[in-house]
Amino acid sequence: MKKIALGLTAVALSLAATTSQAGQVEVLHWWTSGGEAAAIDVLKQEMKEQGDTWKDFAVAGGGGESAMTVLKSRAIAGNPPSAAQIKGPTIQEWGDLGFLENIDDVAKAGHWDKLLPPVVSKIMKYDGHYVAVPVNVHRVNWLWANPEVFRKAGASIPTTWDQFFVAADKIKKAGYIPLAHGGQAWQDATLFEAIALSEGTDFYKAAFVDLKDDALKGPKMVDALTKFKKMRQYVDPGFSGRDWNVATSMVINGKAAMQIMGDWAKGEFTAAGKRPGVDYVCLPAPGTSGQFTFNIDSLAMFKVSGKDTQKAQRDLARLVMEPKFQEVFNLKKGSIPVRLGMPRDKFDACADSSMDAFNAASATGDLVPSMAHGMAVNSMIQGAMFDVITNFFNSDSMTPEQAADKLARSVKAASM
Incomplete structure (x- = not known):
């Protein structure tokens, strides 16, 4: 695995454990949208009740790229925060650099090994020791739809990509935006990932987990890229640079019919007082129901x-990891608890469906890490994929075959 390109020196590493204000925990995160801010406020309040001081270090940007840039700068300066929102293989990269704290004592006292699914606890450990605590589980392959827009357009909410294109044409003809989207690299990758997933779990794993060359440039990748490029005609002209929550608000307000986004989008619907099954519909992204x-x-x-x-x-x-926080945070965030055995009575139909899908996919082998959200590959490989995906989406000349070949070559170069 390639290490984070920080240019860290031995001096910087020795400065990592700096003295902070007594009893204060500084937390770097990018939970800044309406639903996310409401969720993180729960943790701030609980820390205050413990007699601790929370120092907020929020860096806006839904994909976390800006936050990671700031974290690297702080680390190089020898002044990292107490905790930072970090995911997937990136945890291992920071562990390799010697920055992370062993919290096995907390995990043992809280019985984390029994309360967490093995696929989760493994990610939270470095060299066999807990160095991170999981907050929640998000399902990324969701379709969010405004049923009123569909009614006005005389269209049906799609469960396959062929149905998606039929519905999108009707919606566009009726004067609405078919797909609410933000032209940021991680959002492009989120959309593309959902399309690629519909090509099959085995293909997805081969391409985005095992990084097999024949999958990265093979016929299924070309097919996924072809569908992905077709989506370009269903977004509005102002999509470039739009934040994800602004795109979600377009669905909430009836300007757009659909959004392909993880279930943090539900936090925005909840914050707006919208009801699942009435004001909005949540379905697996087309072709990915299982x-x-x-x-x-x-x-x-x-x-x-x-x-x-x-x-x-x-x-x-x-x-x-305590039940109170797991429940209240995830109710506001739109995600589901990572702690096993949590009661479901306060969670809505979308969350209930997500919990069922998580358990079922765990049993069938269809539970896969998100490439777009830093769970499948390290940051170098992810960045290489992002570049190809976004450039292809915005190119007038690159063919799907050329994009697939470029994707395979870029991944190979980033893996060296």
């Missing part, structure tokens, strides 16, 4: 000095 691409938010713990600060850091890790 599959589940997961994105697990987690807080990685960085090495800090001072007993009070270390206690606050461990309070944070403990509280995240």
Whole structure:
């Protein structure tokens, strides 16, 4: 695995464990949209009730790219935060660099090995030791739809991509935007990933987990890229640079019919007072009903000095895994609890469906990590994929075959 290109020196590493204000935990995150902000406020309040001080270090940007840039700068300067929102293989990269704190004592006291699915606990560990705490589980392959727009357009909500294109044409003809989308690299990858997933779980794993060359440039990839490029005609001209939650608001307000986005979008519907099954519909992305691409938010713990600060850091890790936080946070965030055995009575139909799908996909082998959200590959390979996917989506001349070949070559170069 390629390490994070930080240019870290031995001096910077030795400065990593800096002294912070007593009893204070500084948390770097990008939970800044309406639904996300309401969710993280739950944790802030619980920390306050513990007698700890929360120092918010929020960096806007739904995909976290800006936050990671800031984190790298802070790390190089020898002043990392107490905890940072980090996901997937990137946790291992920071572990390799020696920045992360062993929190096995908290995990053992909380029985995390019993309360977490093995696929989750493995991600939270570095060299066999817990260094991060999982916050939730998101399903990425969701379709969000405004049923009123569909009614006005005389269209049916699609369950296959062929049906999607038929419905999108009707919606566009009726004067609505078929697909709410934000032209940012991670959003392009989220849309493309959902299309690629519909080509089959085995293909998805071969291409985005095992990085097999024949899958990356093969016929199924070409087919996925062809469908992906066709989506370009169903987004509005102002999509470039749009944040994901702004795109979600277009569906909420009836300007657009659909959005392909993870279930953090539901937090926006909830914050707007909308009801699932009435004001909006949640369905698996077309062609992916039995599959589940997961994105697990987690807080990685960085090495800090001072007993009070270390206690606050461990309070944070403990509280995240407790039932109260798991319930309230996920109700607001739109995700589902990562802790097993949680009661479902307060969760809505979309969350209930997500929990069922998570359990079923775990049993069938259709539970797969999201490439678009940093769960499947390291940051170097992900960045290489993002570049090809976004360039292809916005190119007038690149063919799907050329894009597939470029994708395979870019992944190979990033893996060296």
